[in-house]
Amino acid sequence: GPGADLVSSRWIIDATRHILRTRNPDLALCYVPHLDYDLQRFGPRDPRSLRAAADLDAELAPLLEEAEAEGRTVVVLSEYGIGEVSRPVDINRALRRAGLLEVHTQDGMEYLDPMTSRAFAVADHQLAHVYVRRPEDLPRVREVLEDLPGVGELLGDEGKKEHGLDHPRSGELVAVAEPDAWFTYYYWLDDARAPDFAQLVEIHRKPGYDPAELFMDPLDPYVKVKAAGALARKKLGLRYRMAVVPLDPSPVRGSHGRLPQRAEEGPVLLCSRPGEVAGSLAATEVKPLLLRLAGIA
Structure with a gap:
């Protein structure tokens, strides 16, 4: 965390x-x-x-x-080499703006609805598995993601086979980021409507890895006080909520997932x-x- x-x-x-x-x-x-x-x-x-x-x-x-x-x-x-990055790519937001990803709202907060979405992505550093419900939507999904800055490659059936990614649970498409880019899991378009878990260290509810969990929110002047209070409640055996994660992914400077460009980066x-x-x-x-x-x- x-x-x-x-x-x-x-x-x-x-x-x-x-x-x-x-x-x-x-x-x-x-x-x-x-x-x-x-x-x-x-x-x-x-x-x-x-x-x-x-x-x-x-x-x-x-x-x-x-x-x-x-x-x-x-x-x-080391399972991977970490490369320098500077560009977060909001792949789910692109799918949502294209009318392919759906959410449901609860208490003013938005939650990804995979059952009604025509397409959504599970982000993992510089890879993202893109799940497409109907085959007829594949051309539209591919069109949206090929035009998204930061996407370097889209692997379909043949590409997944070539890279050993043709597993039954893989996405219909696998997106690979450009060398200086990485994928966020974010799908909301307004931070005021972010889900309750967005600012938590919560690996099971987020549809993808969130490296912003490695930071404390710089916009919250009381973030360390909140963290200390939550930690004290934890030690006392009380319920606690460690809401300290920023919603801005821009500070992230290292990522992995692409095949390395040079052997020394692997x-x-x-x-x-x-x-x-x-x-x-x-x-x-x-x-x-x-x-x-x-x-x-």
């Missing part, structure tokens, strides 16, 4: 060290979030991101030293056991590698 920082990563690293000491697992998986979050906030070249990488390196040192002392093999994996896999990894790996080859290194496969 908005407060995720080095403290979160440190807690997870210490928990992993505890598990390794007390449980001796064959395979331990540890996700360290704060570097991912800072690069999305600030972009990969920002001095704050470089400092976050150095800070994380220092925090990981005890874990790596203990793993080496115990004779463990360590694999460091994901990284490092292995402490020499000779086990040669050249590049497909993402689908990572699991067999880990099982083999753990002696499970």
